[in-house]
Amino acid sequence: MALHEALIALQTGCSGLLTLKQDDPYFKKRLPTIPYVHQGELEILDRLTQLGQHYRTLDEYIQNIFKDKKSGLYILSFAFELRSILQTYLNCLKQLEHECLIDTSLTLSHLLISLTDYNLLFPSLVSLINKLQTNGYRGCQILDIIRRYTLDGNIILSSTMKKLLCSCHKIFIKQITSILTRGQIYDEYDEFFIGLNNNINIEAMGMTTPSISRMTSTITSRSHSPDRDKQFNLQMPQQNPTITPGYSQYQLIPDMLPSYIPLQLADKILFIGESWLILKTNDEDNDKNFLSINSIDYDEQNHRVQQQLYALTLSDDFNIFELERIIEYTRIDLSLTLRNLFVDRFHLCNELEQIRGFYLIEHGELFSLFVNRTNQLLLNIKKSTNAIENDINEIFKQCLNDLHLETILTNVDKFKFKLNFSHNDNSTQETSTGCRRLLSRVQGISDNSNNSFDFWSCGWANLSIQYNVKYPMKAFFSENSKQRYNDIFHLLIILRYVQNELNNLWLILKNQHKNSLILHLRNAMSFFINNFQYYIQIDVLEYKYQQLIRSILSSTDFQKIKYLHEVFLSDIQQHSFMLLATAYQSIRNILSICVSFCLTAKQQENNNNFDENILRQFGRDFNDEIRLLFGILGMVQKHNALPHLGVFLTRLDFNRFLTNNNGSFGEF
């Protein structure tokens, strides 16, 4: 009698004697005493009932999964495996029932003993599915959860969990195989840790580093950008209504990445996927398939990879090392192909040379001429129009022609000057005390000299270059790197402008033949600007650039080349102090003080006597900022954080004038 009840209970979780309240599985309602059942047996019955209840929960879960069309492959595969576990359980019950029929003297304890394994197993399975359900885990996420359950001392428990995990890994490996061999994402339910990147403006391939704060607008980015994100979301789909998966359109989805897959490995997979896209996508103008440039038989190779990966799924233990090996192998192959493609076929170094020519102002004479010719135009612009941008680009082309540089900077059509005036100028200035100080200072001066002028809102401070990068270089130059190039350009062009202004002032002053304060201030400023320029252009840019080119030419690994390029960019940003907010602010302040000084001095050119008080005020402001900057950089230098910083400081303080004068450039 009790046995029968028990067997029913084991399957359904309830029986005539033992009922559990349907809607509350934990609330047991059982007759307190049953005359013909011993109190001890009742306890056993309770436990068996509990087991049955677990079974029911699991079964219902599986049924639900099967009914739900949107649960995804991972969960489905998990459910199938779970069902087979339940099936063994049912088989076991069948066996017990059979035994009971043969031998009626069997006790409840026998049942309990026979089902010990499940007694252990079911509670953790139930807790597992509860966890999965309550948190809504899906896709690759469940791998992590299941894996955590496999880490158990109990062999039965862990081996069962491993089986479950293994079934999920089959899907996982299939998806990896798909991306590894064809570069396609086989992922109907968005479960994989690599997905399509619908927002082209976000990081492109291989970028896992957090985007480094935009130096041009450290403040803007600090004041944070939910608005900007919104803008992106609103704008991008409009600009690009149909997104065809193109190069560099995959992205890592960190939420989906199982913790036991190293980020590096995920990166490699992502890289492989994108490489396939590059190789397979044909240029609009160029209908060749790049696969043909290497004589490697990809079909055969893919077949081998497929087999190796398949072999992985056969073992219960997921062999991550083997996976890594296979992926690395594939990656190296593709990377070499891409390297050959980019470096040899598409002349990556030439492209970089062009970039150096434009963004890094390699041809000083060109930009000097450009600055000279657009000097007033850009100074007086407050907002951007197409006509003005066209003018600027025309002037630039003219400069290029005049200097016979067309044969060297051949890609002039790809690079367009743009004026991007930030709209929230006022708010930016409010957030920065430095700026506000400066603003009030400039206004203070303007009271005296009719010169209300904020340098950071004029054309010079908002000039940027739009680099229309063509396929397949897009895969190399991400939006982010373009932004960083622009940040550098921003600094360089302003430096050149300020230098030009200071030199013009020299020309104005040269015929006065007087040893005057204004000359000394001009010299101090010029000294700083020249040395800063030399430091950035030669000590940092040229040095790092040569390094980059050397390592590109010696490397056979495209992914490494990409990585080196990213390192190059962040290196130069770091060394030009863009990432040191206070130092950079100080440099910006120095630059705008110099500009204000030059403009004021120019205005005074005719009446010949620069008000000494204003002059001394400029000098003091300049000195204050220099002292601040020198102090900050001195501190940084102490920590040896920037190896090249010493170069700059040595130059500035070569005759120990700064040291001997308490960090100032003279008495003003």
Add this chain to the structure above:
Amino acid sequence: MPSEIITLQLGQCGNQIGMEFWRQLCAEHGISPEGKLESFATEGSDRKDVFFYQADDQHYIPRAVLLDLEPRVIDGIMKSPYKHLYNPENVYISKDGGGAGNNWAQGFYQGEKLYEEIFDIIDREADNGDSVEGFVLCHSIAGGTGSGMGSNILEKLNDRFPKKLIQTYSVFPMTNEVADVVVQPYNSVLTLKRLTENADCTVVLDNTALNRIATERLKKTTPTLAELNQLVSTIMSGSTSTLRYPGYMNNDLISLISSLIPTPRLHFLISAYTPLTSDNTESEVRKTTVLDVMRRLLQPKNVMVTTAARDRNVTHCYVSILNIIQGEVDPSEVHKSLMRIRERKLADFIPWGPASIQVALSKKSPYITTQHRVSGLMLANHTGISSLFDRICDHYDKLIKREAFVENFRRLPMFKDNLDEFYDSREVVQQLMDEYRAATTKDYVNFGNLQAGQTEQT
């Protein structure tokens, strides 16, 4: 073509060094003596248009004006292989051909007379460029034409082109022995006044030092004029190399000059070049690292001006230094060298403002093979230059005390009535020397103001 530079060659010396300079430029840019671009030089990122322009038949013509009062030197040039290089319209020899007789006043007077004709040429040449950045004048300050007519042209140039730069390469006469021109000190002082007041930058080429360097460095007992001129042309071409082989920086004359010359009057630059070789001797300098080059540039024996490190209780110092390093150079080498020079205190700098060794990296001409990996040119503003002026003034004072040889000057309009121009020029040079000496002290910042204050009081 933007930032062109027009070269004016004046007198015997000016034309000789000018000739040598153009020979060097042609070689560096792969231009044949006829002005044709050599077949191997058709590609290249060098800027030829700063110093040359192209004629209708594409051949290159120097932006040079050759002026002399006597035909000998220019005739020599016109018989050389380079005779077709120059624009014949730019070659001007005074019609009477009598020269200036080593007389400054004669040269100045002739300059005044020939003003229209000379400036027709200069104006035409200036209009020929898009935006001429400046003029370079080659001359000697000792003779008659280069010094006298040069002085006149300097004054006029400054009036006419106030916003253009005027740089001169001025050869200073030997001061340590008996001069071949007796009125040399007069000519020098009178020219120095114009160089002080009307030029923006003067590269001083001291014949004494040139001879010494040619003797010591090139192992020549008696250096020929051609060898001395070659030294000068090396300096001239080296100092313009960043304009002709542009890189990131220092691509125009103004940026070179403005960083060297903090106050307008202190614009007399000394120069040095290393390693030096002549055509037929192997240089003994075997190893050229950036540090070696930069160190050698600071050694007085390599400097093309003989200056005293100390005089009249003044310790002289550098106002500014610009090193133009040519060749394949790793930027970090430059830095290491700077550090070393700073540690060893190889250069003393002014105490009144920030100063350092500015470095400009420049490419080498691909068409000239040198044994050296790196070569370097130094342009420096050194207060010790005043000792050179001092020596000239000493000689001058001895002569003027006796009013020796002034008759030749009195014959010309400027000195007809009195010798005021002499005293005035001497005063200007004295002020210049005083300013240089003041620049060695911390109070230099107030130098001009103090003086202005004093003169107002008196």
